[in-house]
Amino acid sequence: MPTTAFRRFPRLHAPFPGLFNPADAGATPLPTLxxxxxxxxxxxxxxxxxxxxxxxxxxxxxxxxxxxxxxxxxxxxxxxxxxxxxxxxxxxxxxxxxxxxxxxxxxxxxxxxxxxxxxxxxxxxxxxxxxxxxxxxxxxxxxxxxxxxxxxxxxxxxxxxxxxxxxxxxxxxxxxxxxxxxxxxxxxxxxxxxxxxxxxxxxxxxxxxxxxxxxxxxxxxxxxxxxxxxxTSARAIEPVGEDARLGASYAEQARPPLLVLVIGETARAENFGLNGYIRQTTPVLAQWQRDKGLVNFPDVSACGTNTEVSVPCIFSPLTREQGGNRKPVHENLLDVLQRAGLAVLWLDNQSGCKGVCARVPTVSTRQLTDVRWCRDGECHDEIMLEGLEERLAALDPQRRERGVVLVMHQMGSHGPAYFKRTPADAKPFGPECVSQTLSDCRVEEVRNAYDNTIAYTDRFLGRTLTWLEAQSGQYDTGMIYLSDHGESLGENGLYLHGLPYAVAPEQQLKVPMVAWLSRGMQRRTGVEPRCLQGRASQALSHDHLFHSVLGLMDVKTQVHDRRLDIFSWCAPGGML
Known part of the structure; x- marks a missing residue:
């Protein structure tokens, strides 16, 4: 087509001079209206x-x-x-x-x-x-x-x-x-x-x-x-618990405390076997509950519906109503524990700690290549149990001798590729959905894949508890597991999570939580599992973790609110 033809259609020609006719390339664009x-x-x-x-x-x-x-x-x-x-x-x-x-x-x-x-x-x-x-x-x-x-x-x-x-x-x-x-x-x-x-x-x-x-x-x-x-990005983080100090239990302790906090990912309470789910997705924890005093809390609400909100809120000194679900402007639980003199370590098998671990020692599994647990740049959660003794030994010795708080951040049940979250020998439910487009799978397949992740978390927590029990000669041990938020699995056409809190379904808001204290930790704190079990059905939320950990670790500070400390209910002089 001759160049003159384009002069009749300047709107089409002007944006791409030379595109339709090579002779126009490099020429001055024609005037256009x-x-x-x-x-x-x-x-x-x-x-x-x-x-x-x-x-x-x-x-x-x-x-x-x-x-x-x-x-x-x-x-x-x-x-x-x-x-x-x-x-x-x-x-x-x-x-x-x-x-x-x-x-x-x-x-x-x-x-x-x-x-x-x-x-x-x-x-x-x-x-x-x-x-x-x-x-x-x-x-x-x-x-x-x-x-x-x-x-x-x-x-x-x-x-x-x-x-x-x-x-x-x-x-x-x-x-x-x-x-x-x-x-x-x-x-x-x-x-x-x-x-x-x-x-x-x-x-x-x-x-x-x-x-x-x-x-x-x-x-x-x-x-x-x-x-x-x-x-808030231009504001310096405000200190919290500047008066934090270790309580009387540290004065003549036979062994330092070792508390493991497992922060779960996308585990919803509805599919947790201990909460009465139709499937027994938590057989290992059920055995620990029967035989060794593990306590299950069946009514726990998340602070948010996504990791970006919930993880900082879990460790925040503020409740959700006080603004704990907003971008943090205060230090968090880990800062207070470290200020009191304890050793703190964050071990991450996720996409990061969302700023929570910014001021404490941190280890990520991203660069690990252990063929037993890692593949295609992602590791299964059990990788965090490898070499734990060496990781603890690398902490500041003076702090470690006082006590240790270890946080393990799971990959857990992160979707939509649930099938990737579990190793081949940890898939009790099948057939499972092997597509990231969950709506392409049958509802049963999606649920099977998700339930496999809960069963794998059960296995991981069981191994963690066994490891903690093995440390009883060196530490007074305990574990708290708490998920960051829940998940939708196709109910009402919804998948994954992240709906606005006001309209989010319970599947995204209700999360599992368990706690276990060794006999040494029970003697140290005076908290008895039987008492906790009697109060476990009370409605709880992420708001309770900050204060409960401070109480369990006997960290004295004015920011500790005993009303939100679940262990104070059963400790000597607690809120009975």
């Missing part, structure tokens, strides 16, 4: 509203009842108007295409994950995304993801990059953008007023819907997260 921004944004907003919000419309139509289609039309008009206003706000020549492309890609990615796992995009989920490591990303890369990106983002990206914006002077662009934003918001208000009754009912009864609106959910989540994180 460009496309009116409102046209580009109107079409793009409509595409984002329809193709970029399929999970939202499926949800609206499924819960809308007899007025579902009226509700759908009202909400579609509202979403399209808001998207038009958002696109108009960013309509500036230098950045428009790049920012619009990011919004389109975010909407496409959100569509995939919301359809596949039933998640929604809120600030806590965005924090998860920003802190996800390469191993976790690999588990989420399924064949459906690129297909969704192409189908949802492809046409929109073609539209964005094929149509250059019509050049305007800065003041003209500002005036027109302001007018377009005002128009979009006015239409959104009008749509909301027209369909207020249906929209109010939808948002009141299905709060998660507000986090399903693409790409507004991403913009909101990023903004809210930045508003929370940026001010």
């Amino acid at each position: 460009g496309a009116p921004p409102w046209q580009t944004n109107a079409v793009l907003a409509l595409w984002l509203t329809l193709a970029g919000n399929v999970p939202l419309w499926q949800k609206v139509l499924s819960v809308g009842g007899s007025g579902a289609w009226t509700l759908w039309m009202t909400m579609a008009a509202l979403v399209a108007s808001v998207n038009f206003a958002l696109l108009s706000l960013i309509t500036w020549p230098r950045g428009y295409r790049w920012i619009a492309s990011l919004l389109v890609l975010a909407a496409a990615a959100n569509t995939h994950f919301m359809r596949t796992y039933g998640v929604v995009i809120d600030p806590s989920m965005m924090a998860n995304v920003l802190n996800t490591d390469a191993r976790e990303v690999a588990d989420l890369l399924t064949p459906a993801l690129p297909v969704t990106l192409v189908l949802v983002a492809g046409p929109a990206l073609w539209w964005i990059w094929l149509r250059p914006l019509r050049p305007r002077r800065t003041w003209q662009r500002l005036w027109r953008n302001t007018g377009a934003v005002s128009l979009g918001l006015s239409l959104a208000v009008a749509s909301g007023v027209a369909g207020y009754q249906g929209l109010a009912s939808l948002m009141r009864n299905h709060k998660a819907v507000r986090y399903m609106i693409n790409p507004i959910n991403t913009v909101y989540a990023v903004g809210a997260l930045a508003a929370e994180r940026v001010p």
Whole structure:
């Protein structure tokens, strides 16, 4: 086709000079009138509203009842108007295409994950995304993801990059953008007023819907997260328990205490055998409960629905109501224990400690290559039991002689690739789902794969308890196991975790917890398992761990709240 033909279609030709006719390569681009921004944004907003919000419309139509289609039309008009206003706000020549492309890609990615796992995009989920490591990303890369990106983002990206914006002077662009934003918001208000009754009912009864609106959910989540994180990132961490000291039990101790804290990953209470689950997923712990005084706590609530929130909250001096679920601005339990003079070690088989272990000795299993436990850059949890004596011996000897707190952070039941979390000889339930796209598997297969991870945690905890018992000649030992959050396994179309706390199901909020004290630790603390068992059914939460560990380790400080110390209930002079 001759070059002159392209002069009739400058909008198509201008963005890619030389692409269609090699003779144009290197030539000065032809003058172009460009496309009116409102046209580009109107079409793009409509595409984002329809193709970029399929999970939202499926949800609206499924819960809308007899007025579902009226509700759908009202909400579609509202979403399209808001998207038009958002696109108009960013309509500036230098950045428009790049920012619009990011919004389109975010909407496409959100569509995939919301359809596949039933998640929604809120600030806590965005924090998860920003802190996800390469191993976790690999588990989420399924064949459906690129297909969704192409189908949802492809046409929109073609539209964005094929149509250059019509050049305007800065003041003209500002005036027109302001007018377009005002128009979009006015239409959104009008749509909301027209369909207020249906929209109010939808948002009141299905709060998660507000986090399903693409790409507004991403913009909101990023903004809210930045508003929370940026001010605190410039603040120095505030000290906690500066008066911390060791109590009277250390004065003439025969043996130092050794407490192991196992922080579980994605274990939900519902599938824990000790809690009455239909399957016995915890046979080893059940035996320890019958024979050796292990105590199970069946009613424990998590502080958050994802690791990024829950792990710092577990160790925070603040309760959830006090802000323990927000980005930490205070030191944590490990800092207080170390300040009191104890040796502390964090052993990680996960994606990191989320800042909790920043000021204490830390060991990660990432670089280990033990062929018995490690494969493809990931290790099974039992790797943390290898060489424990040597790891303890490497700690500061003066601190170690006073006492040790060892934290082991599990890979546990991290999804969606549950089948990767268990070695071949630790799969009592089958057949199991071997796909990262859990919705592709039968419900029974997903549950089998997940239950295998709980059974493997049971084996790991059993080995940990056996190791602790073997240390009784050198230490007074104890163990507390507590999971960070739960998991959805397809109930109501939900998978994984991370829903906003207010709307999260119990499967994501209720977690298992057990405690075991050796006879030496019982004598040291005066805490009897029988007493604990009598109080174990009381409702507990992550809020209790900080104070319970301080009490069990006899660390005296004003920040210790005996009301949240579960061991004080059964200690001499405790809150009976």
